[in-house]
Amino acid sequence: MSVSVDVRLPRDGFTLEVAHDFAAQGVTALFGPSGCGKTSLLRVIAGHEPNATGQVHWDSEQWQGNRFLPPHLRRAGYVFQDARLFAHLNVEANLRFAEKRAGAGDILRQDVVEGLGIGRLLGRSVADLSGGERQRVSIARSLLSQPCLMLMDEPLAALDYRAKAGILPLIQSLPQRFGVPVIYVTHALDEVAQVADQVVTMKEGRVIAQGPTAEMLERPDMQGLSGRFEAGSILEGVINGHDHTLFLTQIDVGGLPFEMPYLEAPIGTRLRIRVRARDVTLAIKRPEGISTRNILAGKVMRLMPEENTAFTEVLVDLGPTRVQARVTQAAVLDLNLVEGGEVFALIKSVSFDRRALPGVKRG
Amino acid sequence: MSAELAPLWLSLRLAFFTTLVLLILATPLAWWLAMTRSRVKPVIEAVTALPLVLPPTVLGFYLLILFSPNSVLGGFFVSLTGQSLTFSFTGLVVASVIYSLPFMVQPLQSAFEGVGRGPLEVAASLGASPIDRFFSVASPLALRGYITGLVLSFAHTLGEFGVVLMVGGNIPGRTKVISIAIYENVETLEYAQAHWLSAILMGFSFAVLLLVFTVNRRFPVKVI
Numbered sequence: 001m002s003v004s005v006d007v008r009l010p011r012d013g014f015t016l017e018v019a020h021d022f023a024a025q026g027v028t029a030l031f032g033p034s035g036c037g038k039t040s041l042l043r044v045i046a047g048h049e050p051n052a053t054g055q056v057h058w059d060s061e062q063w064q065g066n067r068f069l070p071p072h073l074r075r076a077g078y079v080f081q082d083a084r085l086f087a088h089l090n091v092e093a094n095l096r097f098a099e100k101r102a103g104a105g106d107i108l109r110q111d112v113v114e115g116l117g118i119g120r121l122l123g124r125s126v127a128d129l130s131g132g133e134r135q136r137v138s139i140a141r142s143l144l145s146q147p148c149l150m151l152m153d154e155p156l157a158a159l160d161y162r163a164k165a166g167i168l169p170l171i172q173s174l175p176q177r178f179g180v181p182v183i184y185v186t187h188a189l190d191e192v193a194q195v196a197d198q199v200v201t202m203k204e205g206r207v208i209a210q211g212p213t214a215e216m217l218e219r220p221d222m223q224g225l226s227g228r229f230e231a232g233s234i235l236e237g238v239i240n241g242h243d244h245t246l247f248l249t250q251i252d253v254g255g256l257p258f259e260m261p262y263l264e265a266p267i268g269t270r271l272r273i274r275v276r277a278r279d280v281t282l283a284i285k286r287p288e289g290i291s292t293r294n295i296l297a298g299k300v301m302r303l304m305p306e307e308n309t310a311f312t313e314v315l316v317d318l319g320p321t322r323v324q325a326r327v328t329q330a331a332v333l334d335l336n337l338v339e340g341g342e343v344f345a346l347i348k349s350v351s352f353d354r355r356a357l358p359g360v361k362r363g
Numbered sequence: 364m365s366a367e368l369a370p371l372w373l374s375l376r377l378a379f380f381t382t383l384v385l386l387i388l389a390t391p392l393a394w395w396l397a398m399t400r401s402r403v404k405p406v407i408e409a410v411t412a413l414p415l416v417l418p419p420t421v422l423g424f425y426l427l428i429l430f431s432p433n434s435v436l437g438g439f440f441v442s443l444t445g446q447s448l449t450f451s452f453t454g455l456v457v458a459s460v461i462y463s464l465p466f467m468v469q470p471l472q473s474a475f476e477g478v479g480r481g482p483l484e485v486a487a488s489l490g491a492s493p494i495d496r497f498f499s500v501a502s503p504l505a506l507r508g509y510i511t512g513l514v515l516s517f518a519h520t521l522g523e524f525g526v527v528l529m530v531g532g533n534i535p536g537r538t539k540v541i542s543i544a545i546y547e548n549v550e551t552l553e554y555a556q557a558h559w560l561s562a563i564l565m566g567f568s569f570a571v572l573l574l575v576f577t578v579n580r581r582f583p584v585k586v587i
Contacts, residue, residue, distance in 0.1 A: 048484050071487040072495075078488035084481050088503040097499070101490035145489045 001025070001181070003149060007044050007054035007064070014205040016040045016052075024058075024149060024181040026197030027172060029213070031186060037205040038185045042151045045183070046078045047071035058148060075103060077147030077180070081154045083134040085126040091137050092122040098145040105146025107178050115177060116140045116170060132163030139170070143178055150174060150182045156191065168194045193217060193234055193274050217274075218315060218324050232276040233323045239269045254320025258347075259293050277313060280325035281346040284335050294347040298323075300339050305329060316345050323347065367556060369536055370544035371563060377452070377540060378520040381459040385467040385516050386509075388460065393471035394497075398480075412465045419462065423529025426458045430530060450532045455540075458530045459520045466515040474508020475501060510578050518571040522564060 001024040009016040016037040022028055030038045044052040047063065048071055056064040058076075063069045085094050099109065113119050116136045121129065129137065135155050142150060152171065156164045172195040174182050184195060192199055192213065199216040201209045209219065214234045237253035247262040251273065258273070265271070286295065298318040305312045312332050314325045323345050327337075337343065392411070396404060414422060430448035431437045440448045448454035478501050486496045502509070524542040531538030533547065541560055548557035 046488055048487070070493075071484070072490050072492050074488075075490070076488065078485070080481070080485065082481070084485040086482060086485075086500060086504075088500075088506075097486075097491075098489045101495070103490070141489065 001059050003045060003183070004057045005041070005045060005055070007041075007052050007056060009040055009044060009049055009052040011037065011040055011205070016044070016205040018202075018205075018207050020200065020207045020210075022183060022200065023198065026175045027182045027184055027195045029184050029186060029192045029196035029199045030202065031189075031192050031199055032202035034187055036202045038187075038202050039153050040205075041202070042078075042153050042183065042185050046076050046151055047074050048078075072101075075146070075148045077142035077145055077150045079135070079138050079142050079150065079152040079155045081157050083131075083138040083155075085129075085134055085137055085141070087126055089126070090122075091118065091124050091126060091129070094126065094137060094141050095122075095144055098141045102144060102146040107143050107146055107180075109144060111178070112140045112143050115173075130163070131159050132166060135159065135163075135167060136170075139167075139174075143174075143180065147180055150180050152182060152184045154185055154187070157186075157188070164191075171195050189217075190274075193272065218322065232274050232279075233321075235273050235275060235321050235323070237271060237273060239263065239265055239267050239271065241267060256296055256318060256320060275323050275347055277324040277326035279348050280316075280323055281348075282314060282316070282325050282327055282331070282335065282337070283344045283346060284337075284342070286344050287346065290346070292346045292348055296323075296345050296347070298343060298345055300337055300341045300343055303332065303337065303339060314343075316343060318345065366535075367559075370539050370541045371560065373452075373536070373539065374521050374541040377455055377459060377523075378517045380456050381463060381520045382467075382513055382517045384456065384460050385463060386513065389464065389467035389471055389512065393468045394475055394501075396468070396472045397475035411468050414462050415465050419523070419525025420529060422462060423458065423526040426461070426526065426530050430454050430457075449530060450534060450538060452531075452537055455527055455531045455538055458526050459523060462523060462526045463516045463519045466519050467512040470508045470512040470515065471505065472508075474505035474511075477508075478504040507579060511575055514571050514575050518568055522568065 003022040003024055004020070005022070006019040007016065013035075014037065018037075018041055030041065032038050040049065043049045045056055045063075047056075047069065050068060052064070054064070055062070058074070063074050085091075086097060089097060095109070095113075113122070116139060118133070118136050118140055121133055121137060126134070126137075139152075139155070155171070156167060159167070168191065171182065171184065174180055182195075184191075186192060196213045199211065199213050200207055201216070209216065214236070217232065217234050235253045235258070237251040237258060239249055240252045241250040242248070242262065243250070244262075248259050249261070249263045249265075251258040251260065251271070253273075260273070263271075281292070286297070296318050298316040300314060301317045301322065302315040303312055304315070310328045310330070311326055312329050314327055314332070314337065316323050316325060325345060331337075335343075392407075396408060396411075427449060428434060429436050430440075432441045432447050432449070437448050440446070444453075446453065448457065482500050482504060483496050486500045491499060522542060523540065524546070527538065527540050528543060531540075533539050533543050539547075541564060545557050545560045545564075548554070548560070
């Protein structure tokens with residue numbers, strides 16, 4: 001299944017012009033700087049921009065083209081940044097609003113209420129909810145309309161860190177749990193790392209790149225798309241042991257041993273860890289007498305000099321996975337780093353991005 | 364119904380029917396004004412607000428000419444119903460609707476603007492058709508605007524004088540409304556009667572405005 005768009009929409013300062021097939025499976029992050037047209041594109045798909053020209057298809061179903069299918073007939077759930085709960089209805093009635101108008105579907109109210117943890121909120125007035133609670137109710141309401149697709153427009157942008165950490169894993173689990181693919185608009189890279197299976201990047205109204213999350217996060221040009229972005233790599237691993245005396249957790253990343261400070265999660269837990277490029281040091285000989293615990297042998301895959309700066313991004317192939325290192329151009333010359341050359345990547349054990357651990361309690 | 368209170372009863376009936384017609388006519392007009400990006404919006408807004416600034420006699424004068432059986436509209440109405448619009452209760456309702464239009468349209472328009480497109484877009488994505496969205500989302504959220512508009516239109520029509528005098532004259536039981544009865548009482552030096560009717564109108568108007576201001580301050584917009 002897929003959502004294919006080929007649309008144009010003039011906006012202030014730029015024209016949204018996108019021809020793209022979105023794979024409707026898992027979570028697709030639509031990523032780019034503020035004002036690049038992500039939200040506009042989402043609104044076009046939902047049918048909230050009647051001035052857009054071109055075509056929108058959901059599989060073989062035409063949503064826009066010869067005729068404009070109005071939003072209430074598209075079955076696309078939309079979660080807005082500001083939740084937009086109906087102020088004249090309580091939580092329960094907000095959910096019922098969706099249920100009464102829903103088509104056939106197998107999403108059950110009980111599963112939704114349980115899954116989003118809103119059981120105790122049902123009788124509450126919308127005005128009494130916290131930001132995080134509002135967004136949970138908003139997601140639940142959208143699910144209960146039995147959508148074929150969920151469009152989420154920066155649903156966590158207005159939330160604090162704690163509320164965010166609670167909801168991100170839920171969003172990641174939506175496709176698996178309720179069988180609904182998600183297109184998730186964000187300009188926050190840590191959110192991309194946690195929820196997305198694939199990433200589509202946008203800039204100035206156009207799609208500029210797409211690919212699997214891990215691959216996309218290694219691209220140096222991702223940096224230009226987010227002011228707060230730090231280049232790095234996402235590694236997927238499994239917890240295979242804890243050392244309770246030294247407070248360490250061992251993680252297996254495709255056969256490579258990694259060590260990090262203790263994480264309260266059972267052995268066998270799958271997780272994603274993010275390694276920032278600036279926390280990776282390179283050496284051409286295996287260093288000894290050094291405090292860094294994670295030292296892995298690999299090969300230089302690619303050298304990506306940053307224009308007009310002192311730095312070069314180095315992509316290192318570790319066999320089952322890859323990491324990115326940020327070193328100075330001077331170091332590249334000194335160490336005589338060339339593509340294909342052997343190196344050791346030194347990863348500080350403290351450098352794992354703990355925010356990138358879905359659903360795991362911090363130790 | 365005693366003859367003294369007949370004008371009061373007539374005024375209440377006039378206010379009721381005028382408000383009812385306004386509710387039906389002003390809703391789509393206010394909705395359009397709130398949602399449109401059309402360039403003619405200020406023109407329509409100005410026309411709608413005209414009765415606020417025009418002397419009622421001016422409005423009444425034009426309506427009298429328009430309603431006359433010799434005019435196109437008046438003649439059409441006569442051929443349709445066999446009755447004249449001038450000096451009739453129906454004519455008074457039509458005139459009052461025009462005269463009180465801004466009192467219904469303006470509160471409704473700002474209420475709809477306050478609701479905005481946000482909740483309507485959500486409702487659409489949840490599968491609600493445009494009509495459904497209006498009745499299940501926009502109207503309940505604009506409830507305050509409705510209450511204000513209904514009460515103001517009713518009260519304003521109740522106190523109407525100039526337009527009624529021009530269009531309806533002073534026919535007991537048909538067009539002699541409370542304000543005209545008071546005027547007549549004063550002209551014929553029946554002050555006791557004038558006092559009674561004035562006090563009733565005064566008390567009612569105060570009660571209505573008190574209700575509006577209380578509602579605007581405290582009434583939480585909530586259906587469930």
